[in-house]
Amino acid sequence: MSGRLRAAPGLDLDFVRFGDGGGPAVTVLGGVHGDEMEGVLAAYRVADLLASTPVRGTVTVLPRANPPALAAGTRHGDGDANLARLFPGDPGGGLSERIAHTIATALIDPCDLLIDLHSAGRRYRMPPMCGFGAGRTLGGRPLLDAARATPFPYLWAHASVAPGRSVSHADALGKPWAYFESGGGGALREADIDLYAQGVLRLLEVAGAAEPVSFAGPPPARQVVVTGGDGNTDTGVLFGSAGVFVSSVAAGDTVAAGQTIGAVYDDGGQCAEVVRADASGVVMMLRHDLRVTPGEVAAIIAGEDGRAA
The missing domain is CATH 2.40.50.100 (RNA polymerase II/Efflux pump adaptor protein, barrel-sandwich hybrid domain)
Structure with missing residues (x-):
């Protein structure tokens, strides 16, 4: 099912929803930053895969979370506002604050798992990784176990996250969350987009929201778990x-x-x-x-x- 959320006059957020609501609710976000196309393309790929995958719960995919920033091709949107520092947003605030509020109330508040797809953008490089809340569980198991089911070679366990991010809003509500990063440098790699799509489907499987999906290729030979810091790219x-x-x-x-x-x-x-x-x-x-x-x-x-x- 396709749907649309009105974030502000003249600004709608288009999503795709799968499942009948009979199991876990999962939200997948892409395009929170306008220079991170990996998440946008991966979200569309996830939607294509889910169209032929039995879904036990409800999976909502929002590929283009920040239309103004994506249209400009820049990290930030209106007035240089960073959407990833504004959650849970403000319905009476600026455009980015209204987008954050719409996503928070319509897609994060009711979900049982949040997956936010990012990348290093144009100015940085990152290794392919899955970041997650270290103290959370998914499917009755530590979230670390779920992260290990993904194909990412690096797993970043966060004991806490700074406020304002989509995942920090989920964390404040006691929900499990994960985010993906990779690549950057203004270039897109097919292998990174594949990693994202596979990672999302693996987390859906662990959550009990979708049937297992087979992917070609072996899992990573070694996964490195790192700790420390909250993944805030404004510090370091x-x-x-x-x-x-x-x-x-x-x-x-x-x-x-x-x-x-x-x-x-x-x-x-x-x-x-x-x-x-x-x-x-x-x-x-x-x-x-x-x-x-x-x-x-x-x-x-x-x-x-x-x-x-």
């Missing part, structure tokens, strides 16, 4: 100088505290700053866009906790 190792950033590590690399992860060069070709890891762990996000300014995020590093699947 910060640049102290302006210039051009040259990285010396890649997203997904393991680094030691104090290790050089890159350098900033000024327009004269001189090194203005050596950027170092603020902790030991895995590089979960790394700056890709070469022009940087002080205060922008260079990298996010999360600690590996040794629970490799």
Whole structure:
């Protein structure tokens, strides 16, 4: 069933719903940020797969959660508002606040599981990963077990999340949640979109909301579980100088505290700053866009906790 939510005058959010409401309710979001097309395309792919998959509960897929930002091709929407910092929104606020309110009340409040599909966008790189609420359960099992059922090589367990995100709204309501990240750099990879679609179907299976679906290819040989931080991409190792950033590590690399992860060069070709890891762990996000300014995020590093699947 196709449906439409009126977020504001002249702005509708189009969704697709599967199932008859007889089991768990799951919401899948894509396109919260306008420069993250992986989630949009993966959400459409999930909808295509669900059209031929027996659904035991109700699965609602919203591929384009932030139409203004997607139309502009930018991370933020109206007035440079970050939709992922505005949940649960405000029905009397600005356009992005109204979008957040509509999604929160119509799709997150009634769901039993939230899956939000993101990516590193144009300015960063991330390894393929599934982030989730460490203290939540799904299908009677720890959410970590459900995350291990996905094909992602990196699993990020969050003990808490900063307010304003879709997943933090779900967390405040005591609901299980997960989000996916990958790629970035302004490029799309077919393998990432496939990972997202497979990951969603695996979580639906664990939740008891859909019948198992077979996918070609083996599961990842090793899954690395990382902890620490809340996945907030506005915090991490910060640049102290302006210039051009040259990285010396890649997203997904393991680094030691104090290790050089890159350098900033000024327009004269001189090194203005050596950027170092603020902790030991895995590089979960790394700056890709070469022009940087002080205060922008260079990298996010999360600690590996040794629970490799």
